Amino acid sequence: MIANFPIAYLDRRYRFSLYLFIILSIALTTRLVFFNGPFGSDDLVYLRRSLDVTYGEWASANYNGALRYGYNIPSGFILYLFGVNLFTANLWPLLCSLIEIALVFRFVWNGINHKTAIYSALFLALMPLHVAVSTRLHADPVVSMFLTSSFIAFFKAETTGNKLAYFLTGIALGCVFWVKELAVLTFSAFLLYPLIFRCWKFGWIYLVFGGLVMLLAHFALMTMIAGDPLHAFKTVIGQLNRSFIGGNQGEDSPWYYFYYLFFDIKHTWLIPVLALYGICATIKTIFSERSVSAVAYAAYWLVSLLLVLSFFPVSLAPLKFAMKQSNYLTLFLAPIAVFAGIAIQRLPRKLGHFLVFLALAGGIGLSFLEQQAYQVFTANSRALVAFAEQHPQRLVLGSVNNRNIACVYALLGGDTCDRLRINDFADITAELTSSNSEEAYAVIDRETLGWSPRDIKLDKAPNCWRDGTLLSPADSGNSQALLTLVLNSATFLPASLKNKLQSLQTPQPATLYRVDLNNLWCEG
Structure with a gap:
């Protein structure tokens, strides 16, 4: 279907740009049609703190949502440049959503093949949860974009030995921390890499340098606004102890995400099921390869995040696993979309095309229901x-x-x-x-x-x-x-x-x- 389309005969660079433009246009149109807007929850905190940045007001706070300057500073700068209205207030998460789609497209285009890149990017672009969170004043698309950036930059560093790519991986991981402090649990996924691939490289020191740059910058900011470089850490740990560990608020079941991926599928539709087939279809190839291929790396990316975010204990007495919310699914939607795209390539052609139509049409349908439920509330x-x-x-x-x-x-x-x-x-x-x-x-x-x-x-x-x-x-x-x-x-x-x-x-x-x-x- 795609191979016979006239675009396929264009120069490789032009094909990449044209396909990416089409996919991002579809993604942007879908997000604007199903725009969510304010909900009256944490979005109020994000908007207030972004406006503080816009007006040059830097004040301390004792709520972790108010200290997420990886969201507040870029959002405040956008409001300063383009004025204050509902669209510009939502522009930072919307841009991050589109950037993440582009990153996945480029990763699969260069690392696997062009058809899989198109399918993977479309699946991510039209996944109901990815559509929904992109037009809410919330940090989920932002932290997901930086996390995806870190994994893709690390893959480039590992396959090329590029020191700058290692450094940028550290910067991206630092940005994850700046956006959502609890997302630092995802750093543990990188600790699994040398165990899984049995390697150790001196270049990783540049990753550490990048992370330290962002950490020291965060310390400097907290010192400026609160007089304590560890203010954010103390705020987050205190809130975690009071509400989640001590107050028994929030979900921590290790099976929480698996339930939402495979049973309550309103947020992701059929994409995780396709991804599971994609992993099963390539598992022999993954274990037989001596070098780190894009497919093997994507498997590590997905599985390590799922393991860490599902089974990582944040408290031993009482035993509490990492706190979970359905919107945290966005953290691993990118590798899920990659394997869903791989699955389509492994299926018979007619069945694959039917499932692509079903997945995309269903994603649009659930996106419109998501907007309706949100707007009705x-x-x-x-x-x-x-x-x-x-x-x-x-x-x-x-x-x-x-x-x-x-x-x-x-x-x-x-x-x-x-x-x-x-x-x-x-x-x-x-x-x-x-x-x-x-x-x-x-x-x-x-x-x-x-x-x-x-x-x-x-x-x-x-x-x-x-x-x-x-x-x-x-x-x-x-x-x-x-x-x-x-x-x-x-x-x-x-x-x-x-x-x-x-x-x-x-x-x-x-x-x-x-x-x-x-x-x-x-x-x-």
Whole structure:
């Protein structure tokens, strides 16, 4: 199919550039069509700290998300160059997502073959989770790009002996640390390399130098903003001990990622299954080769990361393995895509083409459902922002997410969150309610109330709240139109699936009430 296409007869350099341009265009278009935007969680922290960098404000913090300057500094610089809006705020993770696709394409193009490079890059470009995280104000695409860069730079260094490539590997690993401190667990994967390939090279010292440059730079930054070079380490370790190890919060099952890769496949679709076949189909070749081939290296890349991120103990008493979240899957999506591309080349031609179509079409379908679920969750919060703008003299009380989304849009509009007219119930003090006779609005948003641990429990409106009216949710983007089209045309869908899709059409209701602040809970 690809070999007969006219592009195949172009010069090798032009073919590489043209194929890469087409793949990145597909990736960018998909990401813009299924743009996610703010969620009202850690994205608020990233945006606030990026804007601090934009305005030249450097302050300490005791939350690890606020200290991730591998995200905050580039993002803040982009906002400084291009202005502050939702797209530019999201530009750094979006660029990193595209860069990672390009890196995988080049690695496979040079190391394996051209067809496999095309398949691998397309699989990564249209994997649902890779699409979703690229348009969220979050560090996942950034840390994944730097981690992929480090593995690919190390392969180049190992196969060419290039000292600069070793040094850049260390720089990339240092950037991983700058973006997400807990991602340093991935460094352990490199410690497995000499054991697996039975080698030791003096050139690795340049890798260490590169890492030390980034570590010392981080120490200097922490000294400048916090007066303590180890501030980030202390913050992360303290938070880990309080919440994960001591507080028993978060997942640590060593089988967590395997479940999401092979059973709950909404984030990755069929790509891990294809990758598993690709590994099985090449395992004999991998073990029979004397030199480190790209295929053998990709196997080491994938397996070492899976082993470290699944089974590495961060505490022995009590026994706790590395903390896991579904978004951390992005750390090893690149080598999974590589082996999925290899699998297609090992399958019969017609079956391979069918599976490519199924994998890409399914990836697009799940990406649109991912956007719809994301947008539906925030639809009431976004609608409440518009409502508050129409009623600037009235205080609006709601969930933590209602306030966080309002804060995101205030920051994007050049304001601060200190003068918000939307507050969450948990932040309303007794002093405010007892001394203020102002009439306000309260909203019971069934979609988001209870999402945050800080949310108060509110099963029904107190009896003195009056004039309850339903809030009309905000638009859910392109996915809303696609979902409506699917539901109107797909009469063949099973009833259970159709019911699940219908539940994604609109959020749970949000009801607005008029309230008196001096008697908010109807106690007088």
